[in-house]
Amino acid sequence: MKTILFIEDEPTLQKAISQFLEKKGYKIKSALDGEIGLAMAKEFKPDLILLDLILPKKDGFEVLKEIKENNEIKHIPVIVLTNLEESSDIERVLSFGTTTYLVKANYELEEIVKKIEQILGS
Amino acid sequence: MLEQLNFIKQCRKYDLTLWQCPNFLIIIIGLVTIIAMLGTYAVAIEYAQPEIVALIVIGVTAILFIIGYLVLQSFEKLAQANRMKSEFVSIVSHQLRTPLTSIKWTLNLMMLKEKDSLTKEQLEKLITIKESNQRMVNLVNDLLNISRIEQGQLNLKPEKISLEKTIQDLIKEYSALAKASNIEFSLKSEFLPLVLIDKQGIELILRNLIDNAVRYTKGKGLIKIKLIKKNNSVRCEIQDSGVGIPNKDKRKIFQKFFRSQNIMKYQTQGTGLGLFIAKSVINASKGSIGFQSQENKGSTFWFELPIKKTLKQKILKHQNKKH
Secondary structure (H helix, E strand, C coil): CCEEEEECCCHHHHHHHHHHHHHCCCEEEEECCHHHHHHHHHHHCCCEEEECCCCCCCCHHHHHHHHHHCCCCCCCCEEEEECCCCHHHHHHHHHCCCCEEEEHHHCCHHHHHHHHHHHHHC | CHHHHCHHHHHHHCCCCHHHCHHHHHHHHHHHHHHHHHHHHHHHHHHCCHHHHHHHHHHHHHHHHHHHHHHHHHHHHHHHHHHHHHHHHHHHHHHHHHHHHHHHHHHHHHHHHCCCCCCHHHHHHHHHHHHHHHHHHHHHHHHHHHHHHHCCCCCCCEEEECHHHHHHHHHHHHHHHHHHCCEEEEEEECCCCCEEEEHHHHHHHHHHHHHHHHHCCCCCEEEEEEEEEECCEEEEEEECCCCCCCHHHHHHCCCCCCCCHHHHHHCCCCCCCHHHHHHHHHHHCCCEEEEEEECCCEEEEEEEEEECCCHHHHHHHHHHHHC
16 A cells, blocks of 8 residues: 655645545555654655645745655655745745646645556556 | 825825825926926026026926935835735735635545435535635636736746647536537637647636636527637637627726626626736737627637747758858
């Protein structure tokens, strides 16, 4: 069973996506802030990381940068899942390395699962 | 007219003091000029000394420069107020997106988990909530686009796009809605080159135009979409047999938040943002947009986009330059 780490501070979003993905047959690990998220990424080495950008303690930009700089976890694919959409945000995220960037409000959960399957399948 | 004259009230509305108010400052400039002229005249008659006259002229010029500087400052303050308004819209919109996403995803989850235990009626109600939620998401997206347009930060990445393919996909998406409203689509297209435009941008434009065509067609109707090659651009025409646009509203149709009186009778939904956004994206993509319309007969909206130069053409051009 593939493990997905979901770093998101909004509990309702956290709950909805976790239960949906569990139903689709994934194992979910949840983190409510950036620091814990990064620690969990290092400890569990999930198959994929879903990452919000606005997070307490350590924001998503910083978490992504540290993931991409860490040789042990930099191979893990990351999907940035955020409601920020300004070009400066997108460019900043892409400057850290290859990442999928999705705007939460524009995606149904079914579509996000499709993206995850695409990435994990290849 | 009277309201125009009441500039003090106007300036207060924009949070400007009297000495930052352009209207007031211009009146002061006028007064200073008149007084200076009369003064110069009086002095010239009395003393007939060119030095004094020259001094007065220098003094008055200096005063006018200072007032001119204040006028420029006041415009800067107005521009700043406008930027703050745009930033406000942007912040609020981002904040709105989180709860809207929460509603959307919770509904997604409910519809997956309780799929078998939901009655038909319950499912229909959930779909209604989902559609309303999506309308709010679209509205927030429109507002964000507006604030980006106003801040000059519209995020467009032009790429090679097939208009025909994009339109076919959209027609497919709209087929259920169109069928329910007794509306048919026809797409006529010759062999066409690709155009250069942002993918999300062109989808936004076409979605707005097709959406309008469907919504403002009453009863049975045919929406004709035509793609034509024209010199160095591709022209797209979307013709409906809908309610049309009254002559008096034609000038304002691309304005922000504008909605024609006659469509308010048929459709209360809508924000009046779609065509404004479409025009902004088209203009930013070096294209043009317009329409012809007759009330109660229908409207034809068209836009033209430049053709992406093929590699071969580019090489040819490059070679020509060299020789």
